Amino acid sequence: MSENSSVGIVAPQIAHFxxxxxxxxxxxxxxxxxxxxxxxxxxxxxxNAVLICHALSGHHHVAGKHHEDDKNxxxxxxxxxxxxxxxxxxxxxxxxxxLGGCHGSSGPLSTNPxxxxxxxxxxxxxxxxxxVNSQARLADFLGIKQLAAVLGGSLGGMQALQWSxxxxxxxxxxxxxxxxxxxxxxxxxxxxxxxxxxxTDPEFYEGDYYNHGAVPRRGLRIARMLGHITYLSDDAxxxxxxxxxxxxNIKYGFDVEFEMESYLRYQxxxxxxxxxxxxxxxxxxALDYFDPAFEHGGDLSAALAKVTADFxxxxxxxxxxxxPARSREIVKALLxxxxxxxxxxxxxxxxxxxxxxxxxxxxxxMRAYFAKIEV
Amino acid sequence: MSENSSVGIVAPQIAHFxxxxxxxxxxxxxxxxxxxxxxxxxxxxxxNAVLICHALSGHHHVAGKHHEDDKNxxxxxxxxxxxxxxxxxxxxxxxxxxLGGCHGSSGPLSTNPxxxxxxxxxxxxxxxxxxVNSQARLADFLGIKQLAAVLGGSLGGMQALQWSxxxxxxxxxxxxxxxxxxxxxxxxxxxxxxxxxxxTDPEFYEGDYYNHGAVPRRGLRIARMLGHITYLSDDAxxxxxxxxxxxxNIKYGFDVEFEMESYLRYQxxxxxxxxxxxxxxxxxxALDYFDPAFEHGGDLSAALAKVTADFxxxxxxxxxxxxPARSREIVKALLxxxxxxxxxxxxxxxxxxxxxxxxxxxxxxMRAYFAKIEV
Numbered sequence: 001m002s003e004n005s006s007v008g009i010v011a012p013q014i015a016h017f018x019x020x021x022x023x024x025x026x027x028x029x030x031x032x033x034x035x036x037x038x039x040x041x042x043x044x045x046x047x048n049a050v051l052i053c054h055a056l057s058g059h060h061h062v063a064g065k066h067h068e069d070d071k072n073x074x075x076x077x078x079x080x081x082x083x084x085x086x087x088x089x090x091x092x093x094x095x096x097x098x099l100g101g102c103h104g105s106s107g108p109l110s111t112n113p114x115x116x117x118x119x120x121x122x123x124x125x126x127x128x129x130x131x132v133n134s135q136a137r138l139a140d141f142l143g144i145k146q147l148a149a150v151l152g153g154s155l156g157g158m159q160a161l162q163w164s165x166x167x168x169x170x171x172x173x174x175x176x177x178x179x180x181x182x183x184x185x186x187x188x189x190x191x192x193x194x195x196x197x198x199x200t201d202p203e204f205y206e207g208d209y210y211n212h213g214a215v216p217r218r219g220l221r222i223a224r225m226l227g228h229i230t231y232l233s234d235d236a237x238x239x240x241x242x243x244x245x246x247x248x249n250i251k252y253g254f255d256v257e258f259e260m261e262s263y264l265r266y267q268x269x270x271x272x273x274x275x276x277x278x279x280x281x282x283x284x285x286a287l288d289y290f291d292p293a294f295e296h297g298g299d300l301s302a303a304l305a306k307v308t309a310d311f312x313x314x315x316x317x318x319x320x321x322x323x324p325a326r327s328r329e330i331v332k333a334l335l336x337x338x339x340x341x342x343x344x345x346x347x348x349x350x351x352x353x354x355x356x357x358x359x360x361x362x363x364x365x366m367r368a369y370f371a372k373i374e375v
Numbered sequence: 376m377s378e379n380s381s382v383g384i385v386a387p388q389i390a391h392f393x394x395x396x397x398x399x400x401x402x403x404x405x406x407x408x409x410x411x412x413x414x415x416x417x418x419x420x421x422x423n424a425v426l427i428c429h430a431l432s433g434h435h436h437v438a439g440k441h442h443e444d445d446k447n448x449x450x451x452x453x454x455x456x457x458x459x460x461x462x463x464x465x466x467x468x469x470x471x472x473x474l475g476g477c478h479g480s481s482g483p484l485s486t487n488p489x490x491x492x493x494x495x496x497x498x499x500x501x502x503x504x505x506x507v508n509s510q511a512r513l514a515d516f517l518g519i520k521q522l523a524a525v526l527g528g529s530l531g532g533m534q535a536l537q538w539s540x541x542x543x544x545x546x547x548x549x550x551x552x553x554x555x556x557x558x559x560x561x562x563x564x565x566x567x568x569x570x571x572x573x574x575t576d577p578e579f580y581e582g583d584y585y586n587h588g589a590v591p592r593r594g595l596r597i598a599r600m601l602g603h604i605t606y607l608s609d610d611a612x613x614x615x616x617x618x619x620x621x622x623x624n625i626k627y628g629f630d631v632e633f634e635m636e637s638y639l640r641y642q643x644x645x646x647x648x649x650x651x652x653x654x655x656x657x658x659x660x661a662l663d664y665f666d667p668a669f670e671h672g673g674d675l676s677a678a679l680a681k682v683t684a685d686f687x688x689x690x691x692x693x694x695x696x697x698x699p700a701r702s703r704e705i706v707k708a709l710l711x712x713x714x715x716x717x718x719x720x721x722x723x724x725x726x727x728x729x730x731x732x733x734x735x736x737x738x739x740x741m742r743a744y745f746a747k748i749e750v
Contacts, residue, residue, distance in 0.1 A: 025627035125627040185612035185635045186604060192636045193600045196643070199629060200593040202577055218575040222597060225568045229561060237560035243666065250664060252400035252500045254574060254656060257663065260560045261567045268571070281629060288632065289625060291618065 035104030040088030053152030053159035062095030108278030121207025194223035233351030410479030415463030428527030428534035437470030483653030496582025569598035608726030
């Protein structure tokens with residue numbers, strides 16, 4: 001195995017779960033599938049497993065390629081592989097598509113075994129807590145009693161935090177990157193605009209568009225365009241696009257004038273052709289609902305009282321979606337509980353998206369942290 | 376006339392202009408109407424006139440009421456009136472609805488005299504420069520050779536700045552509040568998402584929805600919800616709404632869960648029932664296009680070389696739409712030209728909307744500035 005190379009060709013797998021999963025909403029999923037991938041080898045005492053939790057539009061394909069000519073490696077391929085910061089020569093890495101997703105795990109797009117039709121709008125609304133419970137089932141399925149680490153960025157970081165709360169005995173390290181202990185009112189507001197764009201799209205049919213041969217593309221496109229604004233910093237957008245005109249002069253119309261517009265439309269169109277609207281709605285609700293302090297009168301330190309894991313918390317200076325101040329709230333609550341926590345505030349221009357970028361300082365922090373994890 | 380009282384009952388008026396207006400796009404408006412209101416008395420030498428320029432969704436009704444039971448006074452009523460910071464005992468104040476508007480001035484909603492049908496999508500796209508030229512015509516119509524001041528917030532501030540560039544001999548003071556010398560890429564991006572929500576609404580009919588008995592309400596609603604996020608600061612939203620649940624507990628659905636959502640939906644619905652989509656599109660393009668430095672290789676100081684007016688520039692600390700840094704760019708360029716400029720950065724929690732609020736510090740600054748203007 002070489003340094004800094006790819007995990008190579010990988011194949012997704014499906015784990016089927018027959019025993020019911022009771023959700024936070026009270027609904028019960030009688031059975032479900034999880035699509036997952038693994039990289040590296042599980043060691044003899046099964047102590048080297050790292051679970052990757054994905055963010056809003058992520059999935060199980062985290063590293064490597066699906067075939068030789070695959071142009072798109074996994075979404076965190078720059079971090080994970082032989083010799084990379086999360087080194088698959090040392091660790092056994094698991095990526096999965098969360099419940100409610102649209103990449104192979106049970107979700108609105110998949111078939112409801114009771115009806116033999118797509119679940120559609122009837123698929124339950126899930127929470128971060130539900131995801132973590134389903135991920136614990138996946139760990140059982142793989143024969144892993146204790147994860148070396150759970151790692152996630154953004155909504156994925158919330159899952160890593162929830163793991164430390166719900167399953168302290170089943171994981172040793174939590175890596176919470178570009179995340180927050182809950183959403184602010186402004187975060188919720190952006191989610192709500194995205195949801196309303198989808199729900200009011202005439203092609204949405206109250207979520208049962210599959211049965212109408214329709215897709216709420218317009219709404220999904222608007223949701224994604226808006227999302228992209230919040231993933232990038234004002235400065236990064238300024239540096240990348242500024243006020244650049246696509247054709248050099250103004251044409252006084254509503255077609256693309258600025259490069260910025262062209263980028264957003266491209267991103268929106270691409271996403272609307274790939275992603276499921278019902279999944280998008282559910283992912284944003286999971287974000288909205290996550291708030292471990294809520295049941296402790298808003299006291300995050302109290303919410304973390306049973307945590308035993310060691311933590312790495314990383315934030316990025318230009319991230320205005322989940323600002324460094326939100327990460328510091330997590331760090332404070334961990335320290336209140338006398339836990340071992342490393343915190344890094346990385347100077348980066350890319351905004352929230354920085355957690356996906358191969359920034360050298362950031363990756364060195366990740367490399368150093370993973371290097372010290374004993375397996 | 377008492378202190379701090381209302382200008383009372385006011386009536387809008389229409390000025391008709393028969394000579395053609397050549398627009399920056401090259402199109403020509405052969406004739407046009409402007410709806411306007413005035414408050415206070417024009418003095419004998421016509422030296423006490425103050426023009427108010429409105430922002431994206433504003434209009435001519437700036438102060439006073441239209442009838443005794445009118446629940447909504449003009450949009451800047453807290454600033455303008457006898458004894459108020461812009462004192463109508465001293466000044467003659469003019470508010471107008473800009474060209475392309477939907478409150479009585481010629482615009483997409485109004486009748487094209489050539490066809491006897493609504494202009495709709497065929498109404499020209501206007502720029503800040505065009506508006507200022509049409510406002511100069513209104514000053515002519517009122518017999519005013521030189522305005523004591525031009526005042527505007529946000530997009531209105533851009534018009535005040537443009538007045539100082541285009542008509543240095545026709546105005547003595549420019550008050551540029553919560554504004555910017557151009558939009559950033561992020562500003563343009565938010566406008567583009569709003570426009571795309573409107574344009575892709577199936578009820579838009581390429582802007583000719585009037586002829587289809589339709590209104591692109593969905594798109595306009597999304598545009599306004601998004602707008603409201605950018606008008607408020609994250610902190611102000613947090614203080615006002617936070618994560619408050621409307622019914623105290625989570626219901627696991629896509630109906631309103633959080634107070635924040637309820638507020639946005641209310642604002643969106645209200646606006647979609649009142650405002651014209653074609654006007655909204657045009658207002659956002661006027662914002663996008665404004666960039667006086669563009670024709671001077673990006674050099675704002677060069678763009679302001681012919682300015683002679685004195686300036687008051689005001690920004691608000693929590694305004695992330697038009698941040699204080701953007702106001703300081705204007706101040707720097709004015710000082711480069713050795714102009715007289717007062718600058719205040721007001722500590723305010725309300726974000727961009729602060730320019731409409733009766734903050735005591737802010738209003739005292741306005742009062743002091745208007746008090747020193749000689750008429």
